[in-house]
Amino acid sequence: MRLFACDNCDQVVHFDNRHCVRCNCRLGFLPDDLSMHALEPSSDDVWHLVARSDRQVRFCANAGLDICNWLIDDDEAGGFCIACRHNRLVPNTGSVDGVARWRRISQAQRHLFYSFLRWHLPHPDRQQDPTGGLVFDFLEDTVQSDGIVVPAMTGHEEGLIAIRAAEADDLTREQARASMNEPYRTLLGHFRHEAGHFVWNKLVRDRNGFEGFRAVFGDDRQDYSAALQTHYSNGAPLGWQESFISAYAASHPWEDFAECFAHCLHIVDTLETARAFGIATDPRGHHEMATEVDFNPYKAGSAKQLVDAWVPLSVAINAIQRSMGQPDSYPFILSLPVVAKLEYMLQLIQAAGVEPSQAAA
Ligand SMILES: [Zn+2]
Numbered sequence: 029m030r031l032f033a034c035d036n037c038d039q040v041v042h043f044d045n046r047h048c049v050r051c052n053c054r055l056g057f058l059p060d061d062l063s064m065h066a067l068e069p070s071s072d073d074v075w076h077l078v079a080r081s082d083r084q085v086r087f088c089a090n091a092g093l094d095i096c097n098w099l100i101d102d103d104e105a106g107g108f109c110i111a112c113r114h115n116r117l118v119p120n121t122g123s124v125d126g127v128a129r130w131r132r133i134s135q136a137q138r139h140l141f142y143s144f145l146r147w148h149l150p151h152p153d154r155q156q157d158p159t160g161g162l163v164f165d166f167l168e169d170t171v172q173s174d175g176i177v178v179p180a181m182t183g184h185e186e187g188l189i190a191i192r193a194a195e196a197d198d199l200t201r202e203q204a205r206a207s208m209n210e211p212y213r214t215l216l217g218h219f220r221h222e223a224g225h226f227v228w229n230k231l232v233r234d235r236n237g238f239e240g241f242r243a244v245f246g247d248d249r250q251d252y253s254a255a256l257q258t259h260y261s262n263g264a265p266l267g268w269q270e271s272f273i274s275a276y277a278a279s280h281p282w283e284d285f286a287e288c289f290a291h292c293l294h295i296v297d298t299l300e301t302a303r304a305f306g307i308a309t310d311p312r313g314h315h316e317m318a319t320e321v322d323f324n325p326y327k328a329g330s331a332k333q334l335v336d337a338w339v340p341l342s343v344a345i346n347a348i349q350r351s352m353g354q355p356d357s358y359p360f361i362l363s364l365p366v367v368a369k370l371e372y373m374l375q376l377i378q379a380a381g382v383e384p385s386q387a388a389a
Pocket residue numbers: 034035036037038039048049050051052053066
């Protein structure tokens with residue numbers, strides 16, 4: 029993620045800020061230039077950019093509950109920003125906790141969309157693509173008459189991404205993480221993984237890219253539900269670390285792809301953040317662990333370029349986390365077969381990029 033600057037006073041501004049901490053200007057994110065902007069009121073609910081007074085904008089309809097800080101054009105129909113317009117079912121807003129959950133979910137969702145927009149990845153909605161467009165349901169758990177809580181399921185089916193809203197609560201998510209024996213579980217990770225299934229539909233299946241996909245990930249025609257059943261009964265095969273990024277990735281080629289897509293976003297986004305802060309490492313006496321992100325990770329020439337910068341950086345971040353008594357930020361190992369999968373992923377994503385004007389088509 030980039031760092032931004034307040035148009036009014038040049039203070040450093042972050043992706044999720046609502047106001048500038050120095051000049052107190054209202055801030056909003058404009059998806060068409062992927063930047064935060066300082067705003068001045070024009071008239072009822074209409075604002076203009078401090079830097080460009082002729083640019084009239086409104087906040088996304090979800091700004092009302094302070095869910096979203098993205099902007100739309102003043103004359104844009106629908107009222108929702110380019111991310112929120114994909115929402116179908118949203119979490120309960122009848123309680124303070126419910127609103128707080130949705131706020132955290134929406135933050136992760138917009139972070140996902142930032143990467144989609146950076147790469148110009150297609151993201152048709154259900155009006156543009158009624159059977160396979162991207163749509164989100166944020167699902168509440170149900171409580172049976174005997175009081176037993178039935179968790180909502182996170183998953184993907186034909187462009188519909190379901191996210192269990194309760195995972196926005198730390199307690200619930202950590203319980204799920206521990207019970208599944210996972211090293212990493214976040215809302216952002218869920219969005220990136222499930223979006224990977226959507227991307228597979230659009231960029232591999234719908235473009236008949238099976239041959240290239242199967243050469244790297246294996247044959248996806250093996251029975252998917254049987255494969256998951258085997259994974260949950262027996263766990264991942266011994267030695268999965270040699271060819272897969274996670275145990276779950278070993279369950280089926282579709283899951284492997286979704287995991288690799290998520291990791292591609294983890295790595296590229298975090299490298300961009302490191303670059304924005306000018307973070308470089310150069311451990312004394314260990315120059316092989318030196319790194320500096322001196323390239324735009326969204327335009328990386330190869331997975332090797334990403335990984336060469338990422339490994340030393342992630343090792344340093346993990347060490348800093350341990351110094352604070354926190355778990356590793358990136359508890360994963362990138363084996364050579366995984367780097368080959370990331371190479372395929374990077375090429376697929378970069379070749380798929382369409383110009384912004386066509387991104388919704
Ligand atoms: Zn300011």
